[in-house]
Amino acid sequence: MEPSLLPQDSLPVASGAFARFGVRWTALEIGDRHYQTLWVKMKRLHIIGRKNHGKTTLVVELLQEFAARGLRVGSIKHTHHDHQLDVPGKDSHRHQQAGAAVVGVLSRSMSALFIPTQLGSxxxxxxxxxxxxxxxxxxxxxxxxxxxxxxxxxVWRAAQGSEPIASEVQGVMAVVTDDECPTELPTLPRSDVAAVADWILNHFA
Structure with a gap:
C-alpha cells in the first residue's frame, strides 16, 4: 500500500515541530489492516560506547543539562537483548499473549505501548x-x-583497555573522553557536560 500523504500545511502545527521534524501522514500496516498515521522524523543522536564506558551516566547527565536549559528532550534505550518488556502474568501481558497487535497501558502517572518488533517492518x-x-x-x-x-x-575511557568503537563503525561524529584518544575524530571533554551539550546543540539545534 503506497503512503497517502497530505500537504504539510493541512496538518495541525505543534510549537516548532515543523522547524525540527519532517511531518506527514503515511500508511501503517498491522496484520491485514491499513491505517493512516502521523509520520514524524526524529531529530536523534545516538550515544554509543562499549560496556562500562559510561553510556547511561552520560545520557542521564545530558538529559539533566538539557532539562535545566528548558529544552524538551526524549530518550530511547536500545538493546540487542531479547527482553520481555512487559511483566508475565500481568493483564497487559495476557492481552499480548492472546494476540493483541499493540498493547497500551494507561496509569495516573504514565502511559506505555508494547509494540512487537515485526510491526516495524x-x-x-x-x-x-x-x-x-x-x-x-x-x-x-x-x-x-x-x-x-x-x-x-x-563515550570512551582509556582505563577500560579497549579501542573506541569509532574505529570500527561509520557515522561517529565525536568521542567524549578525558583521555588521549587514538582516533582523528574531534574529542569532547567528558568532565564538562555543559560543553558536550553545547556541541550537540550547535550541531543539532
Missing amino acids: AAPDRYEVLAPAYQHCDLVLVEGDVETSSPKIE
Missing part, C-alpha cells in the same frame, strides 16, 4: 514507529545502537 526503520510520541521533543537521545546510520557520538 512496514516502516523504513523501527524508530519511525515511535516517532509520533516524540514529535514535541527538541532532540531525542538514544542510548546504544551502533548499527544505525544516524549520527552518533561515543
